Amino acid sequence: MTPSRDPLPETVEVVVIGGGLAGLTQAIALARHGISVAVIDREDPARALGAGFDGRVSAIALASQRMLDAIGLWPHVAEAQPMWDIRVSDGDSLLFVHYDHRDIGDAPFGYLVENRVLRQAQQAAIAGLPNLHLAAPMAAARIDFGPAGSGRPAAVELADGRVIRARLVIGADGRQSAVRSGAGIRTTGWDYDQAGIVCTVAHELPHEGVAQERFLPAGPFAILPMTDDADGRHRSSLVWVEPTATAAAIMALPDAAFDAEMRRRFGDGYGDAHVTGPRWSYPLSFSHAERYAGHRMVLVGDAAHGIHPIAGQGLNLGLRDVAALTEVLVEAQRLGLDIGREDVLDRYVRWRRVDTLVVSAIMDGLTRLFSTTAAPVRIARDLGLGLVDRIRPLKKVFMRHAMGDLGSLPRLLRGERV
Template identity: 45%
Template sequence: MSDSNTGLVTADDTRRDLIILGGGLVGMTLALAAARAGITSHVIDRADPADLVAEGADGRASAVSTASWNLFANIGLGKRLAPLGCAIDTIAVTDGMKPGRIDFQPKPEDGSLGRMFFNRDLRLALFEAAEDEPNIAWHVRTEAVRRTRGAHGVEIELSDGRVLKGSLLVAAEGRQSPTRDEAGFSMAKWDYKHRAMVTAFTHSKPHEGTAWEIFYPEGPFALLPLLDDAQGRHRSALVWTVAEKDAAGAIAMSDTMFINEVAARMHGVLGEIALAAPRLSYPLRFHHAARVVDERLAVIGDAAHGMHPIAGQGLNLGLRDVGALVEVLSEGMRLGLEPGDAQLLARYEKWRSLDSVMVMAATDTLTRLFGIPGRLPSAVRRFGMAAVQRSGLLKRFFMDEARGMSGKLPELLQA
């Protein structure tokens, strides 16, 4: 993987339409989606891409909604990614494996509820496409040490001394975005005092494309279907939420003890299990930027909003940002406006604000609702779940939300 600056369409070799800070899943998807629309970009990332896609470096997996899959297909990654994703055909939601669960299963003509991908496979596809895309100049193993935004454009000085110019600065640096913080965006944020334990495991029974969301008072416990490995062993991803006060003990467990604890919470639904990936953990916090634009600046993905992984919508929300931003910019540029035009940024912010707030509020409410201990709250929850199970209309609504097909969708996220 190299730092490439080929294919510029302007006379000035340092200037492009966008300067994207952060070349992760959301930042690089933005660069590719913009490139397909004829929008040029600099992508700056301090990491070494080879480290990010090394075997065993990251065993995490992500749920890609139907709408997000449409985005990947529409920017030319469908053929590359299709064999690597495991379809989520059913989502089973249960309160501690007690009676009264919900089974979300779409009609055959609606397709799956999403697909599970290893993050490594997504990165490999994105990075390979970026290397072959002349509209993307990719700068790795470096970072911005100065950011200047003004009436005539943006200018970034890199740690290696280079200076890059553009019309719009996009912060896609993740939850700890220095660009967002430097711009002084006000944030709503709180700590759930929980930690996510993440890994993948093999199991003796086939998952049959079912994702399990098992709610316990101490936190949700998600089993997410993956493709069988090269030896034909069945695999699933795990996201196990534990209270922060118990996290040190969970992290210190031996692999054998960890697997035994996981198996006890699974009630045998996947049979015998064994670890298939490194165990990772990270704290769970909520944050939401009151604004996502400023003068010649747009903030996307986790830099703008971070939520509990309870519904697997974090990456998908960032990809909706990508689709909306590219649509707004490409339409504006066809009218002769530059990407950093304040009118375009205002339109983008208006489009994304309501959608992101609704998704994040729903996720936060679910987290709190299922975290209330006691028999009575459990009985009330299971009564409500049984009602949803019987209601075709409600089930359809929730399935559309899970598939990312609700609300005003950008064209890139449509089939």
């Protein structure tokens, strides 16, 4: 790691550890509302912006997109594919669920955006925020949260010896969060013994903005619509889940054999299709922190909860954390309160815990339900898909959930500044 010597103030109001999609968005949201922030990230931004760093595409729910627009990040998103329809099917069953955006309005369910494009937008957004300071690549060597209940700020010592003091430290440093472990917070979790294979597929026929989630015996097979490439070729992102050993064997195949395995599952509804560009593979697991906050520290995103990528809810959960925490901190600061106090942070914890637990349980349950090949279970779930497709009030609830529009929404998710 090459040490960063970017100018950093000795004191800020908030230090964010982790400059990924959730962490840097959190910093941007706070800085837009007048709170001074320093972001410490181990990753070199130049490497993170490279085409080979991360091949994933994120489904940004409509409510999440409204928040990104409200904090000035969305105008920097260079390309985004609207998600007009969602189709959920169970293997080769004739029963399925089809969500059509026109059943509830004119807006799409959300947008599909390459993670690389989101990172580029983040870097463009922070350029106009003088109260946001980024140190990267840089590690936090030690964090002193101070005595519980004291008015003393937290002290973050960087790997190069510099020390930054802040009222609050936000852990946005992923599933292996050093902030979380440093605060003594335990997690509940398990490994699914699955891996997600990610690649981009170029195909002959247009996708019409339809996202498909096919549940195959080995795991979900998601086809996510992307924008056309520079040559006008139609593209979709593939998230292909297999047992860990099978995924490793598939990843080791030469290009032609990998393409053949992909096409066996992809079907012929898109015409001629082939993989374009590199492929990636990621292990899949579940984790949940027993606490989201403590004295002068709070967790957001995967540091608080990591879920299976089924239905693409992981990043949206993190962005809902960002929206809620921003509202809590901005309102507390306006009242002259110490934003690092546990009683201030408790409002964020209460706001987010129920939503997170419910979504996590549903995603884990769906993963297990659709991983079962027993005939009675498959018949029951196929009938369930068919019923959801025909019961319009229930179907609309699921559609609103896909848009992120259910529950008590923070103002940012409604597209409003705090």
